[in-house]
Amino acid sequence: MLGTTSLTAETIIQSLASGLLMGLLYGLIAVGLALIFGLMDVVNFAHGEFLMIAMYATFFLFAFFAVDPLLSAPLVAAALFVFGAVVYLLIVRFAVRAKANAGMVQIFSTFGLAIVMRGLAQFFFTPDYRSVTHSWLGGRTISVAGIFLPVPQLAGAMVAIAAFVGLYFFINRTDFGRALEATREDAGAVALVGIDKNRVFALGWGLGAALVGLAGAIMATFFYIYPDVGASFALIAYVTVALGGFGSVFGAFAGGIIVGLVEATTALILPPSLKSVGIYAVYLLVVFIRPRGLFGSI
């Protein structure tokens, strides 16, 4: 079965280019999830809802205060940082203490949070579809060597790359980053050198949420915003992290790029409604051959 577009070298390069841009954004969405998992082995099932509230925050800053998403991105990331830390302190801190069924408790306490967040979004924002109707980035394309690149996705990709570089230096060059690494290696031992484990975890959750907040702000410029918007991106984020390998932040970045490229390639071959099938099939193929994902350590 062939897609609607005919396969010429040009269309292939065109879709790979947009797949790469989208893939970098997927990587940015997933890296927060990977960071939190790497730190404390917890998968946040409300990650998609974190993305959703970041998109709403961007939308309302635009609608009420006419702040362009590009300017509000740091604000949204900061707000999400606080939100992520609060979620850790109020919910996850207790979930990881569970003596029985720790895995299920983590899944379902964060899943419950996801449902609450969706309910709150419906309650306060109504189920209506919103969009940022005009922004500095929105609706523009630029042409590089005959390939058309949508400006919002291009900006998103650059923000993603900048965030990865920043994250790399942050983890490797700052005290907090070292505390993060140390806590991840041995949460018990760090207490002996005076590091408060809970504080590090809270900051880790804050950082993970801030990264997805950044992604949400950019995505608000080219996606509809509604209470359930997070669900589809969350699944892609889980697959991205697992594909790259749990425990590897770099893996999430690489996984995002692969997912973006695979999605674009699948959309060339299969009808667009089946584009996610390619992502899922590649995930299965990879873990059947390498059960720890591409760069996973556990």
Add this chain to the structure above:
Amino acid sequence: MMDKNFAQRRRRDLVIAAAFAVVAALVPLFVKDVYVQNIMVLTLMYAALSQSWNILSGYCGQISLGHALYFGIGAYTTALLFTKFGVLPWFGMLGGGLISAAIAMALGYPCFRLRGHYFVIATIVIAEIALLLFQNWNWAGAALGIDIPVRHDSWLTFQFTRSKLPYFYFALVLAAIAWLVTWWLEDSKWGYWWRAVKDNPDAAESLGVVVFNSKMGAAAVSAFLTAVGGSFYAQFVSYIDPESVMGFQFSLLMALPAVLGGIGTLWGPVLGAVILIPLTELTRSFIGGSGRGVDLIVYGTLIVLISLARPEGLVGLFSRRRKEAVR
């Protein structure tokens, strides 16, 4: 574990279950309200589904968040055989169950090598692939799904428009069968193998437990029963579409009663369903009618609170001995 207390407990469980079943069977004689009967049917259905899920995920420890796949296959097999070929739902139910069990084993072959989150995500994406394929499968109604034509009330075609009671009694039988299968398996060779596999697969292997085969067995039984539940659901609502029977949300909803009631326990799924399903339905119709998400807020808060306050499940509230039995 083979001591007298254990044998006594098993006999007592059987007596309690029989008493529950008899009481449940009598309830519709006094409760004539169709809305309430509808909730009771759903409660029993979820008890059966969650019990089936619990066999693979609770007892054997292979957490599946893709059981909607088997539910959907059961629903679609019945609906397609009936609407396209006029095959009676009873055969569809059996066929759907067998197909699901076969698929579970075929998928288990590569998937059971995976551990932890890699396995969980594999179950999610496999169900998701099936969902997307069904949404694009025109012969099977694509995203619009299948409307099962209702001819006349009959046990032969398992369709009833005038009364919910036949569905109620069938759901009761289904829940009882799922419970009995679990009860029987708990004390069988398989039950011990599964708990060994769940606790420590490497140790189990070294002690001669055939880890791979016992996972396959759990998957087949679990998938078969789940698919029968799906067939029942298709007849009960007489309209199915991919999202409503194969969506990811449904996989979570199936797991939820067992998780909140007590994962890997005999009574957990029943208790979880009896508390959760009426609550879900009541919040949905009394405060969810406004379409403003209050039902979701209440429901989600409840899930967070129960899972944090009772990690071992609500069964822990009822007996201390139950907890020992889990170990």
